[in-house]
Amino acid sequence: MIELGKFNTLTVVSRRDNQYGFDGGELGEIALADQDAPDTLKVGDTVKVFVYIDGKNQTIATLQTPLAQVDEVAWLKCISLSHAGAFLGWGLPKDLLLPFSEQKGKIVEGRSYLVRLFLDENNRIAATMMLDDFILDQAFYYKDGQAVQLIIADETDLGFKAVVDNQYWGVLYKSETFQPLQKGQALTGYIKKVRPDNKLDLVLNQEKYGQKVDATSEKILAILAKRGGYVALTDKSAPEIIYDTFGVSKKVFKQAIGGLYKQRRIVIEEAGIRLVDQA
Structure with a gap:
């Protein structure tokens, strides 16, 4: 069919x-x-x-490939405005209609918008900005650690809402997400946890916590050696600075330097960490 x-x-x-x-x-x-x-x-x-x-x-x-199919979410640019609505570029010669009834707020030519493609009453493809009419809050059949495809939606106080596999809403928490994210950005993520209410908590890195700490420990030692044995960062430093330096959360960093301190491979000073001379 x-x-x-x-x-x-x-x-x-x-x-x-x-x-x-x-x-x-x-x-x-x-x-x-x-x-x-x-x-x-x-x-x-x-x-x-x-x-x-x-x-x-x-x-x-x-044979051409559009930027999205029906039932998919995409970040598309407004090419022109008309009496019928806005027209979006989507990779095919004929632009995609975003009808007035499916718009939220003022549409500006040249700007991009997060939309979902659907078939209208005449079976023609159209776009809608009313994502909540299609994207569900509760998801089923996912497992913790499962890889999923994400499209970043709105930033919130908690972090970022993301569309999971074009079907469900999920949350990337700000405290666990340090890389810059843009609305409409598509990337691979992972199910951190399926909550009791079947809502999805997401992460961008699948690595298990213990493995993450071990890998971070090795990275800390390598960076210390490269920088003359001292880095001006401690467990009291800002999470953003820790992430910029080591690419991990503050929690993982604290666990890693704690382990290295117990192994007597580093000294934790007031303003930074120092490599212990193993000679």
Whole structure:
């Protein structure tokens, strides 16, 4: 069955000059819209194509790759404004409509917005900014430590809201996230914890805590050696400075220097840590 607004693997059933047709099942033959289709295609080949309904209400296919499919969230730039709404660039020749009814706040040409793609009542692809109508607060079937795809949404007092796998809301806590994040940024993250209410706490690093401390200890020793045996940082230093230097949270840093101190490999001074001469 053909899925509109998504990639489908279809079979070439006709070729006339450089015009191709695909088997669309109950939809009939679907034309390839690309004018510069490769001449290596032949009848019987199976090809992955993006299928959608164009402005003439015809079902067509393209070999081009849009920035998002239906049911996906994306960070798209407003290309133009019209009486119908805003048009967003999404990687295909015909821009994507963001109707007035699906907008939040004033839309400015040239700025980007976080949207979700959907099929309207005519099965045409459109965009919406009303993410809460589609993205769920409660998630099921995830496990702690599982890798997920994230898109950063709004910054909050706690940290950052993120869309998980285009379906669920999750939270990256500010106290555990030190790298700069931008709205609309797509990256891989991990489930830190599925809370009792089935809401998701997220992290950007999968490494287990004990392994993280051990790796940080080695990094501290290496940086101390590189800097002449002294670094002006302690467990009282600002988390941001610790992260900029060692790439870890203050909690991990404190555990690491505590372990090194017990091993008598460093001395913790009032203003910094110093490498112990092992000679």
